[in-house]
Amino acid sequence: MARIIGGVATTHVPSIGKAIADKKHNDPYWKPFFSGFDYVHQWLAREKPDVAVFFYNDHGLNFFLDKLPTFAVGAAKEYRNEDEGWGIPVARPALGDQAFSWHLINALVADEFDVTMCQEMLIDHAVTIPLELMWPGNWPAKIVPISINTVQHPLPSMARCLKLGRAVGRAIESYPQDLRVMVVGTGGLSHQLDGTRAGFINKEFDQLCLDKIVSEPDTLTRYSIHDVVALAGAQGVEFLNWMAMRGALTGQVSQAHRNYHIPISNTAAATIVLANEAQAARKAA
């Protein structure tokens, strides 16, 4: 059976892509962010996931506003990145696991999450930057991208995204093949790019979210989307991807690592690793 080994969540600011290309890892501006990945690299080297399920938001590469799904699941053999228009280097393609993708899609729809199914899907920086941060230079894991609309309101609620994650977690664990699966949530934390409130950051709310997401994610569902915009900034709603990631961790969850740094570009940057002790493993012990 497939097993969920844990989750990683990280900021996906486009300028990180440029900083990687320019090898700025030790530059004083970037070091506090990049050094937060040393632990992630050790964890991945030890845990060796076969597949990474990504919860992320597309920023106008694969989807346009003419047809915008709330939840969309990739089922492609390969996911390409392309020119996004803001001058970051085009990343290498990521490999998919089609059989696993279709299993997730079938299970999600049976579980009343009526997702959009994508046999072709471009992945933008919200997937490629976390991949490159986690596995610099070589991406050994296959991926399943799950896109959540965080762009055009109405957005799905915090509670809905947590439930989506839980449904994905159940779907992963019902896969008969022995796969080691990790889940990834990308984006955030607090930031706002638009309006006269551009540059808004809320350290206090970010810290609360980082604390609560580990073992009390349900308490965060009290915040409406309007609340999250007010407290985390217009683009801070990317935290929905983190909620879905957390929902997919079905076992005993503990924080293995946390890094928080202000600012990267306009954003409060954060990276966490959550370990998931699966139910079956607990029974065996």
Place this chain on the structure above:
Amino acid sequence: MTQDIAGTTMFDGDQAQKGLALNRMCFSFNSAENRAAFVKDEEAYCQKYGLDEEQRAAIKARNVLQLIEAGGNVYYLAKFAGIFGLNVQDIGAQQTGMSVEDFKAKLVAAGR
């Protein structure tokens, strides 16, 4: 346009409807060829995408707040800004009426 969170425009159905043509044009800037075509003949390019007068004036003025008012979504507007080599800190400074240096300093201060 409602702004019940000060300085923030919710990109909702009304804004999405208003900004469809503008955002579609900006979506086209994912392609280098289209960015070059815009630079070559801006007026013709805006016309091809059916921008209204308000949107054309905002594009001409390179004014992000006006572009938002005209229905622009910031992720798409960032692709427009990319044509001029401007990043989100440059457009943040423009929208808040600060110098880019002061805007960056404000972000650093938020971490203290």
